[in-house]
Amino acid sequence: MAKLKTICSYLEKHLKLGVIPDYSNALNGLQLENGGEVKKIVAAVDACLPVIKKAVDEKADLLLVHHGMFWQGAQKIEGCQYEKLKLAMDNGLAIYSAHIPLDVHSVLGNNVLLAKAIGLKNLKPFFEWRGIQLGLRSSSRMSRGVLVERVKKALGSEVHLCPGGPNQVSRIGVITGGAGAEIYAAAAEGIDTFITGEGPHWSYTSAEELGVNVIYGGHYATETFGVKALARHLAVKYKIKWDFVDHPTGL
DSSP states (O other): OEEHHHHHHHHHHHTTTTTSOOOGGGOOEEEEOOSSEESEEEEEEEOOHHHHHHHHHTTOSEEEEEEOSOTTOSOOSOHHHHHHHHHHHHTTOEEEEOSHHHHSOTTTOHHHHHHHHHTOOSOEEEEEETTEEEEEEEOOOEEHHHHHHHHHHHHTSOOEEEEOSOSEEOOEEEOOSSOGGGHHHHHHTTOSEEEESOOOHHHHHHHHHHTOEEEEOOHHHHTSHHHHHHHHHHHHHHTOEEEEOOOOOOO
């Protein structure tokens, strides 16, 4: 058993929540408190109602997510929002969210873990965003086809390819989640192949015009790595149980 406040204090420092910028509605950190004790952590990508129901069924005390409950901003506590909060509170389930701080973490982050799962070497930060480097780049050389197969294997799912760049790749950029709209910035930094989760429709045609390959791996699929690694890390540190709730969106 661990104290919720102890875990939150550790995460505040370990993830540098007070230093790393994010979107205002991310509300990184503890979003819902419980009675103060944690025996089991459940990790998930989204703090949605089906995930909360599964976490309660798993008898979790702490739900650790990448996307928290308040992306839509201030809302009336009614309907599904009421149901989520009531279900969690009635069952002593605390909810903790870590968004950009978990994407960019050098050990437990979505970017680094996806890049390593693909087998990319010589990783270096790239893409300046609000004073931080949001992604990773690699000088790994291989054929585009080999890289696509590696990404598919790492994600365990199909990907969507825009073959706008060279068949032999050597300057690969990785930003998980919904970074496809940053195709112009990636191209400006010399990236020939950009791996991300999803992007707007125009990002495909723009990539073709810019001469850049884009591998769209899925927003959800590219962001399962961090919450799993963080939950596992906390479970070892505090000698408690953990599990992962898989609720893919297909996007």
